[in-house]
Amino acid sequence: MVDFGFSRFGLKFREVMFQNSKEFTFNNEDVCLYHQNINDVGMLDIIKPKYSRIDTQYTIHTDLSVSEEELNIKISKNFRYEIRRAQRENIKIHFLKGKEALESPDILNQFEQTYNNMFVEKNMSNRLNMKYVIAALKAEAMVLSIAIDGKSGQTLVYHAYVIDEDNALLLYSASKLWTDKVLGNLIGYANKYLHWEDMCYMKHVGIQNFEWGGISSKDEPNGIDKFKMSFGGEVVQLKNCIFANSLKGRLYVKVLKERDKRKNEINN
Known part of the structure; x- marks a missing residue:
């Protein structure tokens, strides 16, 4: 809980x-x-x-109690290719949980800036609730995952999950896709790879229920909905x-x- x-x-x-x-x-x-x-x-x-x-709200639920092979085969063919492509492009994945993330203020500041800038580019008013993030990290109830370009060392994508012993909920996702068009394809590969590594990480620490943070419609899914559905979960x-x-x-x-x-x- x-x-x-x-x-x-x-x-x-x-x-x-x-x-x-x-x-x-x-x-x-x-x-x-x-x-x-x-x-x-x-x-x-x-x-x-x-x-x-x-x-x-409808959301996508992935059952992590199955094997990694079963999780992987449910992902769309194109996404599996891009995950492998990210590995070939030397994308590195790093996880920070709870107070460990609080000890890395630069990463938190970059996460906040990337998230806010992303929505500025979209002409939307969404802003990262940093008070919530810090409270969740202090309670050891949040994991931050990041995808890094192994060649340049630049962080490309951030994900934040609220977690307990059995459950993980995707709360925030932020990337530099909207502010760095040159790296667009690489960021796309990195984002899909990070989601895959997120699932594997959660599975390895004993979490069974993985939630994708809500979709707008199960019958008429938008682009983000289709993205989440491509990882093979069940609509609940x-x-x-x-x-x-x-x-x-x-x-x-x-x-x-x-x-x-x-x-x-x-x-x-």
Whole structure:
């Protein structure tokens, strides 16, 4: 189970992942971010009375209990080729877990800069929540993986996962693809290779459930959805919940729900 807190917007946030809802209790947080356990058959009845925003989301789940050979054969033929190409191009993979990553502030700063710059190039407002990242690392609940060009030493791709003993969830993925067009093909190879090495690493440390961080649609997948699906996982449906546990928390959730309503009105 993952359970840690952090402060943002003057609120106390608490992240809870991979816990059965029947075992869940609130603490002193203003807002609880709850990600449903993939093995939880409950319907969140115990926390339904709380003021909440519940998002039922499709995601891709990869079962890491099978052999590496079985994992590899499920990957699309083109992706398997690009993974091998990355190895030939001397892409190096490095993992940093928890406090080990905190001891490498330069890497964290580069990760944040790469992520933010990527979305600036896309004309999107997404920004890395570094307070969340640091809190997760302090709780030993996050692994950062990086793909490095073995020839130049330049880091090309970053992935960040929230983990516990049995589960891993892809939270952030950032690359220099949007800011370095010259290395575009190499970055593409490196990204696919890094995802493959991520799965192997998680499997080797005993994790069985590997989640790909959500898709927009199972019936009409976009480009990112198709990318994730090409690694051979199964489409499943899980709930991402935001629960208010104080008056300030209720105001925060209310703002989110009003923002969702405006977006739906614009889209419709």
